[in-house]
Structure formats: C-alpha cells, structure tokens
Amino acid sequence: MRVIIFSWEYPPRIVGQLANYVRELAVQLVKSNVETYVVTYHDFLTGQYDEPEGVKTCRVKNPVRTHIGVLTWVLTLNQEVERAAANIYYNTNKHVDLIDVHDWHFIPAAVTLKKALKIPFIYSVESLEEHRSHNANSPFNMAIKSIEWLGMYEAEKLIVKSEWMRDEVFRLYKVPLEKVKVISPKSANWMKNVLETYKMSQGD
Amino acid sequence: MTRGLTVMMLTWEFPPRIIGGISPHVYYLSKSLAKNGVNVYVVTCDFPGAPQHENVDGVEVFRIDSYKNPSPDFATWVYLMNVNMQKEAAALVNSLGGKVDVFHAHDWLAANAGIGLKHVFRKPLLATIHSTEIGRRNGIHFDYERMIHETEAWLTYEAWKVICCSNYMISHVQWAFGLPVDKVVMVPNGVNTEVYEKLEKNKLSQFRSKFALPEEKIVLFVGRLVYEKGAHILVNAISEVLEKVNAKFIIVGNGYMKEQLSSLVKNIGLAHKVLFTGFVDDETLKRLQKCADVSVVPSLFEPFGIVALEAMAAESPVVVSDAGGLSEIVEHDVTGVKVYVNNPDSLAWGITKVLLDEDYANRIKVNARKKVQEKYDWNKIAHQTKAIYETVLNEYSKSFWA
Numbered sequence: 001m002r003v004i005i006f007s008w009e010y011p012p013r014i015v016g017q018l019a020n021y022v023r024e025l026a027v028q029l030v031k032s033n034v035e036t037y038v039v040t041y042h043d044f045l046t047g048q049y050d051e052p053e054g055v056k057t058c059r060v061k062n063p064v065r066t067h068i069g070v071l072t073w074v075l076t077l078n079q080e081v082e083r084a085a086a087n088i089y090y091n092t093n094k095h096v097d098l099i100d101v102h103d104w105h106f107i108p109a110a111v112t113l114k115k116a117l118k119i120p121f122i123y124s125v126e127s128l129e130e131h132r133s134h135n136a137n138s139p140f141n142m143a144i145k146s147i148e149w150l151g152m153y154e155a156e157k158l159i160v161k162s163e164w165m166r167d168e169v170f171r172l173y174k175v176p177l178e179k180v181k182v183i184s185p186k187s188a189n190w191m192k193n194v195l196e197t198y199k200m201s202q203g204d
Numbered sequence: 205m206t207r208g209l210t211v212m213m214l215t216w217e218f219p220p221r222i223i224g225g226i227s228p229h230v231y232y233l234s235k236s237l238a239k240n241g242v243n244v245y246v247v248t249c250d251f252p253g254a255p256q257h258e259n260v261d262g263v264e265v266f267r268i269d270s271y272k273n274p275s276p277d278f279a280t281w282v283y284l285m286n287v288n289m290q291k292e293a294a295a296l297v298n299s300l301g302g303k304v305d306v307f308h309a310h311d312w313l314a315a316n317a318g319i320g321l322k323h324v325f326r327k328p329l330l331a332t333i334h335s336t337e338i339g340r341r342n343g344i345h346f347d348y349e350r351m352i353h354e355t356e357a358w359l360t361y362e363a364w365k366v367i368c369c370s371n372y373m374i375s376h377v378q379w380a381f382g383l384p385v386d387k388v389v390m391v392p393n394g395v396n397t398e399v400y401e402k403l404e405k406n407k408l409s410q411f412r413s414k415f416a417l418p419e420e421k422i423v424l425f426v427g428r429l430v431y432e433k434g435a436h437i438l439v440n441a442i443s444e445v446l447e448k449v450n451a452k453f454i455i456v457g458n459g460y461m462k463e464q465l466s467s468l469v470k471n472i473g474l475a476h477k478v479l480f481t482g483f484v485d486d487e488t489l490k491r492l493q494k495c496a497d498v499s500v501v502p503s504l505f506e507p508f509g510i511v512a513l514e515a516m517a518a519e520s521p522v523v524v525s526d527a528g529g530l531s532e533i534v535e536h537d538v539t540g541v542k543v544y545v546n547n548p549d550s551l552a553w554g555i556t557k558v559l560l561d562e563d564y565a566n567r568i569k570v571n572a573r574k575k576v577q578e579k580y581d582w583n584k585i586a587h588q589t590k591a592i593y594e595t596v597l598n599e600y601s602k603s604f605w606a
Binding site for chain 1: 272273274275276277279280283284286287290291294295297298316319320321323324325326347348350351354355358361
C-alpha cells in the first residue's frame with residue numbers, strides 16, 4: 001500500500017503535539033510495509049527530500065510570502081501540497097492508494113486530489129476550531145470550520161483519538177458515527193486499527 | 205490533432221455576473237474561440253438566477269457556489285472561492301475524461317485554481333493579466349496588497365505564457381513581476397461593434413430625454429467609482445466646462461467613492477447638472493454610449509481601457525487621459541482627444557473642444573469607428589489567442605509532462 005500523509009507540522013518543525021504524533025505514525029507505517037510519504041511545510045528545508053527512518057518526506061514552502069493571517073497562508077500553501085502530491089502520483093505510475101490528512105490545513109488539497117485523481121482520503125482529527133477558539137464565530141473562525149466541514153463531508157473515514165472527540169465531531173458536524181473510527185494512539189492495537197481503517201478506505 | 209483543442213477558462217466573473225471588464229472579455233473571447241472550433245469550458249462564480257450549467261453561444265458555462273464559505277475579507281473570499289472552483293473544475297475535467305488541453309486563468313482571482321489544476325492534471329496554464337494590484341493601488345503599501353501582488357507574481361511564474369491586452373501592460377507586468385520577454389504576449393482586448401448598429405435611431409431621442417434636456421450636451425463617464433478610474437478628475441472639471449457649454453454629466457457605475465463624489469457635486473452646487481445612475485443594464489449602457497456627445501475616460505491607471513473602445517464603437521467622440529492602454533488606443537486629433545493625466549483643466553479643455561467643434565467631433569468619431577473595426581475585432585483576437593494555445597501545446601508536447 002502507498003500512502004501520502006499531509007501535515008502542516010512535522011519534525012524538525014514542531015508547533016504542537018501533532019508533529020511527533022505524525023512522525024511516529026509514519027515510522028510505524030513504514031515498519032508495517034506501507035510505502036509512506038509525508039508532505040509537509042518547511043520554510044527553509046524547502047524542496048528537500050529525505051527518507052528519515054524510511055519515511056519519504058517532501059517539504060514545500062509558501063509561494064506567497066506575505067499574509068494577513070493563518071487562513072490566507074494556508075490557502076495559498078495548498079497548491080504546493082497538491083503539486084508535491086501530484087508529483088508522487090505521476091512518479092509512481094499513477095498509483096497512490098490513500099491520503100491521510102491531519103487537521104484542516106491541507107483539506108483543500110486532499111479534496112482536489114480526490115476529485116482530480118480519484119485518490120480517496122482519511123481525515124485524521126487532532127483538534128477542532130470549536131475547541132481551539134471556543135465560542136468564536138467570526139467569519140475567520142467560520143471559514144476554518146467550513147473547511148473542517150468540507151473535509152468531513154468528502155473524507156472516506158475520519159480517525160479520531162478519543163470517544164469524546166467522536167462525540168464532538170458528531171455534535172458539531174453531524175458526521176454519521178459509522179464514518180468515524182476511534183483509534184487511540186496509546187492503545188496496544190493502534191497500528192493494527194490504523195492499517196485496517198486504511199485498507200477499508202483505499203481506492204481500487 | 206484529431207479532436208479540436210479544448211480550453212478551460214477560469215474566471216471570477218462571467219455574464220450575467222458583471223463586476224468589471226473581465227466578464228465581457230471572457231464572454232466574447234470564449235464565444236469567438238468556440239466559433240473558431242475551440243471547445244471552451246468556462247468555470248465561474250454563481251449569480252442569482254443564472255443556471256449552474258448552460259451552453260451560451262457554443263460555450264459550456266459552469267457556475268460554482270462561490271459564497272459557500274464565510275470570509276473575513278475580500279482576499280480570503282477569493283482564496284476560499286478558489287477552493288470550490290478548483291474542486292468543481294477538477295470534477296468537470298474528470299467527467300470529460302481528462303480531455304482538457306489548456307487551463308486559462310484570468311487575473312489573480314482565479315490563480316489558485318489555475319495553478320492547482322495545472323499540477324494535478326499536468327496540463328499547461330495560461331494567464332491573462334488584466335490588471336495588477338501595484339497598478340490599482342499606485343504602489344504596494346500594506347501586507348494585504350503585498351499578498352495580492354505576490355499571488356499575481358506566483359500566477360505569472362506558474363503560467364506558460366502571460367497574455368496582456370496592451371503594450372503598456374506588457375511592460376508593466378514585466379517590471380512588476382520580473383518576467384522574461386518571451387513569456388509575455390500582447391493580444392488586444394476587443395469590442396463588439398454590431399451591438400451598437402442594432403440600436404434603433406428613432407427611439408434614441410426619447411431615451412435621451414430621460415437623461416438630459418434637449419439643449420444640454422451629454423458628457424458620459426462609465427466606470428467603477430474608484431480612485432484609479434479618475435471620476436473625481438471629471439467632477440473637478442465640470443464647472444470649467446459649464447462656463448463654455450451647457451451640458452449634463454452622466455456618471456455610470458458604482459464604487460467606494462460614490463458618496464464622496466456626489467456630496468462634492470452637491471457642495472459645489474451642481475447637483476442639477478450631474479446624474480449618478482449607479483450600475484445600469486447592458487441595453488441602457490449601450491444607448492447611453494450611443495447618445496453621448498462626448499465619452500470621457502479620465503483614468504489614472506488603465507491597463508487597457510475597454511470603455512474607450514466601446515464609446516468609439518458607438519460613435520461617441522472620446523476624451524481620454526494619456527495613461528496606460530488608453531495612450532495606445534487613441535491617436536490624438538485622429539481617433540480621439542488625449543489630455544494630461546490627473547489634470548482637470550486639461551480634461552475640461554478636451555471636453556470643451558469636442559463639444560464646441562462639431563466638425564472636429566465628427567471627424568474623430570468616424571476615424572475611431574473605422575479603427576475599432578480594423579484592430580479590435582473579436583474574431584481576429586480569437587485567432588491570435590488560438591495561435592498562442594497551439595504554440596504552447598507544441599512546446600508542451602516536447603516536455604516530460606506530455
């Protein structure tokens with residue numbers, strides 16, 4: 001199986017908890033014989049391609065350097081993510097089984113790749129805008145929420161890390177519960193469950 | 205090529221959604237390309253009452269939900285709209301079996317979608333740059349403007365070729381984005397002269413009487429009421445014109461300067477001589493252009509100046525500022541009058557000259573119409589554009605993407 005992981009943070013760029021989690025996930029996937037690519041952002045390791053612990057990692061930077069906020073920053077970065085993912089697709093004889101996108105940032109790219117190249121994706125939820133900015137309903141927050149909604153609507157499956165998050169996803173976005181997989185990174189069956197969910201969601 | 209060339213146009217406006225000059229441009233270009241055997245798909249923003257999918261004069265038009273996402277500001281709206289545009293366009297390309305040869309994006313407003321589609325489908329992207337942020341704002345002053353400027357630069361970087369509508373814009377985009385000479389191509393904007401011929405002459409005097417008294421000459425301004433279009437220059441020229449000739453000034457268009465301009469007109473006591481019509485429908489606009497004794501284009505920055513061409517096609521004598529694309533369209537004393545940029549005295553002089561010298565006005569408007577028919581014919585422009593597509597596809601066929 002060939003999987004591309006999208007994450008806006010990945011070591012050595014660590015913003016929050018997500019970076020190390022995604023790294024651990026990628027390393028374990030490699031150990032489970034999944035050909036694993038990570039597409040992530042880095043401002044000066046741009047274009048660098050390396051394979052730490054077998055994880056094929058590409059880093060893109062934002063083609064538009066000046067921004068008025070994280071939202072516009074994310075939205076112009078997505079085309080670079082698409083470019084990197086499309087390069088992987090064309091260089092592997094058009095065979096990518098699945099994209100696993102972590103949080104909202106690269107949802108637009110995942111959706112385009114699904115529509116254009118028919119690569120299905122999983123949306124792995126680390127956190128939601130409702131919790132990051134509690135009760136904030138400005139157009140800025142609503143725009144991020146609308147991207148989260150798009151991701152939940154278009155994804156094959158959602159992976160959440162706790163039952164609480166599953167209930168939140170249901171409460172806030174009305175995602176059918178059978179679409180949501182609760183997989184705790186701390187459980188003994190973590191990798192087994194992830195692989196099962198991947199297999200269920202991959203394209204033909 | 206056994207099947208006809210297929211192009212997908214990406215534009216934020218297409219009739220009936222009309223915000224500026226891009227909408228009519230893409231409409232006439234697409235229609236003329238279709239007549240010349242090109243398969244044209246237009247992906248654009250939705251508009252109340254307009255269908256999601258229709259065939260307009262041989263052009264397949266698809267309208268996307270452009271107000272799906274809440275947005276804090278215009279630029280963010282544009283980027284979010286592009287998410288949906290790209291998503292819908294990608295699905296459309298797929299439904300066509302991937303048979304799209306070229307993506308053609310118009311201005312930064314469709315940059316993200318164009319760039320994304322280029323990479324996921326590995327097809328060449330062309331960009332028409334109608335205007336630039338650095339030109340509209342007369343410099344880059346804030347991060348917001350710089351972000352748009354850099355988005356424009358990114359689009360020109362990703363484009364196989366950059367099309368501009370005037371020689372002025374060619375040198376402007378080369379300067380603004382540092383583009384190599386062989387990347388930019390000039391294809392003029394066009395104007396449809398037939399629509400003015402169809403207007404019935406006898407009905408025009410009745411129409412005219414709704415706007416001006418019989419003894420008043422009509423001075424017409426058409427454009428968005430924003431700084432760079434220079435409506436304030438015209439307002440400042442009004443009293444000087446009225447000293448010499450009785451006229452009614454009709455200002456068509458909307459924009460953030462409208463309140464400011466109309467209160468200025470009231471304060472100088474000329475409210476009875478100036479009519480702000482706001483946005484008018486196409487039919488009214490064409491009749492107004494046909495009735496105008498002089499059409500004024502006092503822009504401070506003007507990439508092309510389509511309203512000047514329209515006035516020329518309508519046989520209304522034009523007075524334009526010697527700026528940007530206008531300088532190329534109008535030949536002074538031959539096809540119109542050129543006046544100094546940002547200079548109300550000079551503008552008043554130009555307007556008065558045309559209104560007082562009937563022979564002069566007649567001469568320039570006849571010349572102007574001839575010129576428009578020769579040079580700015582849409583069929584000719586479609587041929588030039590098709591030739592650019594073919595050149596690009598020929599180059600593309602030798603690349604590793606093909």
